[in-house]
Amino acid sequence: MKKNAKEEIVKAAITLFKSNGYSGTSIRDIAGLAKVNTATIAYHFENKPGLLEYCFTNFFEQYISKMEEAYASIDKGAKNCLKRMVVDLLHYQCENSKLASLVYREMSMDSQVVREIMSTYLLKEKYYFQLVFERGFEWNEFRPHSIPYLIIQLKGLLMMPFMNTHYMREVLYVFPNEPFFEQKYLKDINLWIDKTLCSDVPMKMGAVIK
């Protein structure tokens, strides 16, 4: 058994799940691409759902820890903190664009593993966004607005390039794995924060102007 077999299996699974979909990929296909036998996959991941769960967990463990780290800077202001989150999450997705693509696509299916991911990682993600938005309202940095609707918009902007990689390449000629993309698109999301989230903030009664 090769020492890095586990890594090779994960790499092959990400590639195949990404291009053929989870349902369209067999354990045999993965074994073939990773150049291992199916028993090695069974040893490390039990079965195909086990491999998908590993991909999800691997992706969201790091994703949530980026959010936690960024949230630690909340005392420097909610807008600063949100911008730091956006930098880190966009960078993380760009660095792991294949994994991000397949995770986001498979999250749209209704399955046991998806429900588990939602009730753990995605609730945590919502919790951190919520904390930042609430601080932003409280500190008069953000225009008061429905938090779920803000999350829809921000996640829409963050996820779009990774949910539609073929469209990005073939129709728009934009390549999300190039550094140029990350810098340019970051400015666009920051503009959303500055212009739609932070403009026209009503002055609170008795608010202290800092």
Add this chain to the structure above:
Amino acid sequence: MKKNAKEEIVKAAITLFKSNGYSGTSIRDIAGLAKVNTATIAYHFENKPGLLEYCFTNFFEQYISKMEEAYASIDKGAKNCLKRMVVDLLHYQCENSKLASLVYREMSMDSQVVREIMSTYLLKEKYYFQLVFERGFEWNEFRPHSIPYLIIQLKGLLMMPFMNTHYMREVLYVFPNEPFFEQKYLKDINLWIDKTLCSDVPMKMGAVIK
């Protein structure tokens, strides 16, 4: 053969492709749900790729005609025209939320039919967005910006609720098929148009103030 068999087959296919994915659905499953035999499906759609192509074509024919209709109002201004497009496209997606969800998910796969849809309908979609943005720059209504990057943002906002229906329901408790959602979310996209697209428009040299 039932008179409305074709309709029943399409309805069943949309439901199953949506919840189990295209690869996770068999012609037998569809026949079972539509209460027809597999020969009837073969008669109308030849095979499973034929059924998926029908779903795509059905969705994008109407989608593009909404864009064409909205573009006819370009003489009333680029911002007005874009807002009309957004109203119509959001409404169309809300009315066909199951179909929109499955089409958007399957568009993320790399297949022959997806490439064909991209080189026809999605190029047309890009063409209309491009026309509106170019008029908006020319008429000093929109802040000059990269058109592909504007399309990424606008499509991200428009598609997000339909690409992540389980997440919307289970995590955010937002229901994209309710009329309340459509009205509320429309305001958010309009805010993006007003605040990030139409603010800080530099005055052109020699521009005529209307």
